[in-house]
Amino acid sequence: xxxxxxxxxxxxxxxxxxxxxxxxxxxxxxxxxxxxxxxxxxxxxxxxxxxxxxxxxxxxxxxxxxxxxxxxxxxxxxxxxxxxxxxxxxxxxxxxxxxxxxxxxxxxxxxxxxxxxxxxxxxxxxxxxxxxxxxxxxxxxxxxxxxxxxxxxxxxxxxxxxxxxxxxxxxxxxxxxxxxxxxxxxxxxxxxxxxxxxxxxxxxxxxxxxxxxxxxxxxxxxxxxxxxxxxxxxxxxxxxxxxxxxxxxxxxxxxxxxxx
Numbered sequence: 001x002x003x004x005x006x007x008x009x010x011x012x013x014x015x016x017x018x019x020x021x022x023x024x025x026x027x028x029x030x031x032x033x034x035x036x037x038x039x040x041x042x043x044x045x046x047x048x049x050x051x052x053x054x055x056x057x058x059x060x061x062x063x064x065x066x067x068x069x070x071x072x073x074x075x076x077x078x079x080x081x082x083x084x085x086x087x088x089x090x091x092x093x094x095x096x097x098x099x100x101x102x103x104x105x106x107x108x109x110x111x112x113x114x115x116x117x118x119x120x121x122x123x124x125x126x127x128x129x130x131x132x133x134x135x136x137x138x139x140x141x142x143x144x145x146x147x148x149x150x151x152x153x154x155x156x157x158x159x160x161x162x163x164x165x166x167x168x169x170x171x172x173x174x175x176x177x178x179x180x181x182x183x184x185x186x187x188x189x190x191x192x193x194x195x196x197x198x199x200x201x202x203x204x205x206x207x208x209x210x211x212x213x214x215x216x217x218x219x220x221x222x223x224x225x226x227x228x229x230x231x232x233x234x235x236x237x238x239x240x241x242x243x244x245x246x247x248x249x250x251x252x253x254x255x256x257x258x259x260x
Contacts, residue, residue, distance in 0.1 A: 002133065005177050006084065006109060009131055012175040013085035017065070023172045030209040032216060033223040034202060034246065035126070035154075037071045040220065042227040043201055043248050047152050053077035056121040059144060060103070061151075062110055062128030066092025069103040072124060079103035080120075082113060111136040115144045123151035129249075130156055131178045134185055135192075138251075142192040145253040151193075153249040156180040160245040162206055183242055186249060195252040200244035203230040 054076035063081030
């Protein structure tokens with residue numbers, strides 16, 4: 001395992017949190033509707049429509065400041081959240097809202113979490129896999145999932161032309177080791193899961209980003225409308241999926257757990 005890479009990620013995310021996310025302020029302002037976890041989200045809405053998280057043991061894999069963990073807890077899940085960054089975990093612990101099942105937060109390495117095997121009904125992640133050594137991460141996710149359990153990850157893709165330009169123009173907003181995924185890298189998960197599905201999103205929809213300056217509601221509707229257009233493009237021209245900005249991965253473990 002590349003310990004230097006792990007330490008670079010830890011130091012970057014500690015500094016990001018300690019600085020109040022200043023280097024990502026503009027990016028976060030322009031991307032709120034794309035990363036929304038609400039029922040209306042083009043990416044997460046279909047996931048919530050198929051799941052009942054009430055009483056389920058759920059892992060927020062790379063929990064950051066805890067916002068996603070809180071959303072999972074609001075949906076009734078019993079949540080464990082971890083991150084490599086001590087500063088982010090402290091933010092999560094200090095921000096737990098009242099009225100939800102309280103998540104447990106801890107500092108852990110995503111490649112070797114230390115959780116018992118076959119422990120979680122579901123694993124969730126938001127932009128975490130492309131920071132990691134993929135095959136080690138896939139193996140660990142499969143290890144901690146119960147037989148027949150599923151993992152859901154929203155991940156950045158590598159080949160959207162406009163997003164590639166934005167990434168080059170804002171190097172301080174991300175760590176040096178993170179690498180957005182290709183479809184071929186997503187398909188590496190097939191060695192560890194009995195079923196791997198992925199749905200790509202946001203080709204032309206990224207053009208709605210400036211609408212956030214006008215209205216969050218208008219941006220939300222613009223993103224949803226353009227994503228429907230994008231889905232039509234992907235249906236007509238499947239190769240265009242490789243140019244999408246984001247992908248939703250659904251990884252299902254075998255009914256008999258083989259990975260320990």
